[in-house]
Amino acid sequence: MSLPRTAVAAAAASAALLLLAAPQAAADGKPGRQGKHGRADGTDGRFFLSVSGGQNTWIxxxxxxxxxxxGHHPHAAEACTTLNKAKGDPGRVTGAEHRCTRQYDPxxxxxxGEWNGRPVVWHKTFPNACALDGATGPVFRF
Known part of the structure; x- marks a missing residue:
């Protein structure tokens, strides 16, 4: 069984971006910290966020x-605030629930990435983009 090319490309892109972030942490002089300020108040993190369609048809x-x-996140301040409330765990993010159709388009x-020096790897499949937005709020709004 072989992986679709888009899945392999997405994994390679994610790994490359995370490797590019590592020199920044070393330049900050704070091992395990990747934010410029190295804040100890629980708000220091760097993520590569991605969203892909069913069967990796797009990403x-x-x-x-x-x-x-x-970074290039269009709602970066809100996403950071949301992740801070969830202690850097995307699985603990509470979005603003809203009505969605029952269309199945996963x-x-x-x-x-990393939150306060702790590695974070999270993924979840949602039935459609509306359900994703309702569950994750501004974090995956890009």
């Missing part, structure tokens, strides 16, 4: 750094 991703709200959300 999009963005880097998010907190607390600086650096999307998979993935977060890989």
């Amino acid at each position: 999009r991703g963005v880097q998010l750094s907190c607390p600086d709200a650096d 999307v998979t959300a993935t977060a890989e």
Whole structure:
């Protein structure tokens, strides 16, 4: 059984972005810390977030750094605030539940990175993009 090319490409892109983030942590002089400020208040994290369609038919991703709200995330400040409330665990994020259709068009959300020096690898499949938005709020709104 072979993996679809898009899945292999997505995994390679994620790994490359995480490796590119490592020199920044070393430049900060704070082992295990990747934020520019190295804050001890629980808001220091860097993630590569991605969302893919069913059967990996498409994929999009963005880097998010907190607390600086650096990266290319269009709602970085809100996403950082949301992740801070969840202690950096995307699985603990509480979005704003709203009504969605029952259309089954699955999307998979993935977060890989670090929060306060602790590695984070999380992924979850939702029945459709509306359900993803309702469950994760601004974190995966890109």
